[in-house]
Amino acid sequence: MLDIAEVAQRSGLAPSALRFYEKKGLLSSNGRNGLRRTYEPEVLHRLALISCARRAGFSVAEIGRFLLAMPGDTAVQQQMAVKAAALDEDIARLRRMRDSLDHASTCTHEPLVECPEFKRMLAP
Amino acid sequence: MLDIAEVAQRSGLAPSALRFYEKKGLLSSNGRNGLRRTYEPEVLHRLALISCARRAGFSVAEIGRFLLAMPGDTAVQQQMAVKAAALDEDIARLRRMRDSLDHASTCTHEPLVECPEFKRMLAP
DNA sequence: GTGCGACTTGAAGCGCGGTTCAAGTCAAGC
DNA sequence: GCTTGACTTGAACCGCGCTTCAAGTCGCAC
Numbered sequence: 001m002l003d004i005a006e007v008a009q010r011s012g013l014a015p016s017a018l019r020f021y022e023k024k025g026l027l028s029s030n031g032r033n034g035l036r037r038t039y040e041p042e043v044l045h046r047l048a049l050i051s052c053a054r055r056a057g058f059s060v061a062e063i064g065r066f067l068l069a070m071p072g073d074t075a076v077q078q079q080m081a082v083k084a085a086a087l088d089e090d091i092a093r094l095r096r097m098r099d100s101l102d103h104a105s106t107c108t109h110e111p112l113v114e115c116p117e118f119k120r121m122l123a124p
Numbered sequence: 125m126l127d128i129a130e131v132a133q134r135s136g137l138a139p140s141a142l143r144f145y146e147k148k149g150l151l152s153s154n155g156r157n158g159l160r161r162t163y164e165p166e167v168l169h170r171l172a173l174i175s176c177a178r179r180a181g182f183s184v185a186e187i188g189r190f191l192l193a194m195p196g197d198t199a200v201q202q203q204m205a206v207k208a209a210a211l212d213e214d215i216a217r218l219r220r221m222r223d224s225l226d227h228a229s230t231c232t233h234e235p236l237v238e239c240p241e242f243k244r245m246l247a248p
Numbered sequence: 249g250t251g252c253g254a255c256t257t258g259a260a261g262c263g264c265g266g267t268t269c270a271a272g273t274c275a276a277g278c
Numbered sequence: 279g280c281t282t283g284a285c286t287t288g289a290a291c292c293g294c295g296c297t298t299c300a301a302g303t304c305g306c307a308c
Contacts, residue, residue, distance in 0.1 A: 004255075015255090015283050016297055024295095035256045048246045049237060055214075056221040057181075060295070066228075069236055077229045084225035090179075091218050094211050097180040101208035104190075105201045112193050113173065122172045128285075139285090140267055147264095158274050184265070212308045 001030070002039045011047040018047075025064050026050055050100070058083075096121050125154070126163045142171075146245070149188050151173055182207075199214040220245050 008015045021027040022037075027046065031039035046067070053063045058108075069076040102119035109115030132139045145151040148162075151170065153161035170191075177187045185205075193200040224245035233239030 014297075017255090017295085020296060031254095035210065035302095036254085037256090038305075043213050045243070045246070049243075052217070052221070052246055054295090056218055067171055067237060069228075072232065080225045081229040084222050084229060087222040087225065091222065093176070094180055094215050094218065097176070098208050098211040098215065101204045101211065104193075105205040105208060108196065113191060114171065116127075119169070122169070122176055138267075139263085143286090144266055156271095156286095158272080160284085161286090178265090 001044070002041060004029075004034075004037050004039070006042060007039050011044055011051070013047060013051070017077070021047075021050065021060070024060050026060065026067055037104070126165060127157075128161050128163070131171070135168055137171060137175070137177070142217075143242060145171075145174065145184070145192050148184050150184065150191055180211070182235070 002010075004015050007013075009019060018027065022029065024081065025041065027050075030040045030043075031038050034057055048065075048110070050063055050071045053066070054057070055069075065076060069080075072081075100103070100118050104112060107115050109119060112118060126134075128139050128142055132142060135142075142151065146153065146197075151167065151174075152168075154164045155162050173191075174187055177190075178184070182190075189200060189205065193204075197223060224242050228236060228239070228240045231239050231242060233242065
């Protein structure tokens with residue numbers, strides 16, 4: 001059993017963030033020792049998942065829905081498929097952006113924003 | 125010359141957003157007709173660039189710095205290179221996330237979050 | 249048993265990226 | 279010249295994702 005400070009340290013999240021996630025339903029403490037939350041070590045996996053999804057641009061609410069997903073919950077699974085497709089677009093956009101930045105970091109075009117190479121970033 | 129309503133419509137941005145960007149230094153109206161802003165058509169390119177960068181996760185402040193970049197401004201160009209490298213990581217993370225979601229959308233693993241396939245998402 | 253310090257709570261606050269609102273100004277059509 | 283209605287402004291407000299704060303509660307060492 002871990003206490004909140006330990007979970008915070010090992011997950012890299014602030015204790016306030018852990019309480020916030022709990023309030024939002026992403027997390028549950030296993031029990032209490034007096035007032036104090038106690039956590040099972042598995043919570044660290046869940047937190048890693050949450051952090052990863054946050055960095056990938058999922059909102060806290062979305063993550064909550066996914067974490068509650070039951071197998072066979074076709075509605076949520078469909079949402080996931082939709083989200084996966086959206087990620088494909090995100091990835092393509094980020095690639096164009098990266099290529100443009102790669103170029104821009106060595107470009108000497110007069111107003112940089114007018115550089116045609118740079119403008120490729122703007123494609124659909 | 126375009127007025128703000130036209131620019132808003134053609135750029136897909138709200139007039140309030142255009143004024144917001146102007147206040148933040150990302151944009152400038154070409155002049156005024158009375159009180160009213162007038163825009164050169166080129167502003168649409170700049171707005172496309174801004175929208176694209178926003179979707180790619182750049183903050184408004186970052187975009188402002190990049191738009192002000194002079195060629196040969198090595199500090200900003202270095203920032204761009206750094207950002208390009210960061211995008212590489214973002215892209216890799218998004219790809220893992222997409223693969224996991226692809227799997228999750230058809231997975232029947234009991235608690236989905238325990239599915240080992242799904243957990244690949246959590247790699248560094 | 250009495251501090252101490254780390255936890256608890258709810259509420260308020262913050263930065264971001266805008267949107268909305270109230271009050272005012274103006275160009276153009278009648 | 280007067281209305282109309284789209285613009286102008288600054289300030290207030292919003293949702294998100296937390297963080298911070300004040301006030302209270304507890305476990306543990308002494």
